[in-house]
Amino acid sequence: MHELGVVFYILDSVKKIAIENKAKGIRMVILEIGDVSGIIPYYLEDCWQWAIKKDEMTKDAELKIETIKAVSYCSDCKKEFDTIKNGKTCPVCKGGNTYLLTGNEVNIKEIEVF
Numbered sequence: 381m382h383e384l385g386v387v388f389y390i391l392d393s394v395k396k397i398a399i400e401n402k403a404k405g406i407r408m409v410i411l412e413i414g415d416v417s418g419i420i421p422y423y424l425e426d427c428w429q430w431a432i433k434k435d436e437m438t439k440d441a442e443l444k445i446e447t448i449k450a451v452s453y454c455s456d457c458k459k460e461f462d463t464i465k466n467g468k469t470c471p472v473c474k475g476g477n478t479y480l481l482t483g484n485e486v487n488i489k490e491i492e493v494f
């Protein structure tokens with residue numbers, strides 16, 4: 381499962397930050413997840429609850445997820461549009477010369493240690 385790998389990666393990163401800051405553990409992590417990142421927040425939460433218990437530092441860490449809307453850009457008519465609704469096709473000129481601006485993120489936005 382892709383989500384479990386992401387959770388382990390995040391826990392490793394926040395643990396490193398906590399250790400660098402001489403903290404005892406992690407209280408909360410805020411993640412930014414893009415709408416088309418392929419991460420399903422529900423599964424991520426599930427994996428989180430399972431994975432945090434494996435380590436003393438993370439066992440009570442709360443997870444908060446903020447989603448980032450997927451937005452694409454059309455190189456032909458210079459318009460931004462909703463990726464979820466339109467996919468790779470520009471709704472204005474119907475062209476396919478488009479790329480994703482936001483929505484693919486998996487970022488650690490904030491962490492709280494104690």
Ligand SMILES: [Zn+2]
Pocket residue numbers: 454455456457458459470471472473474475
């Ligand atoms: Zn267009």
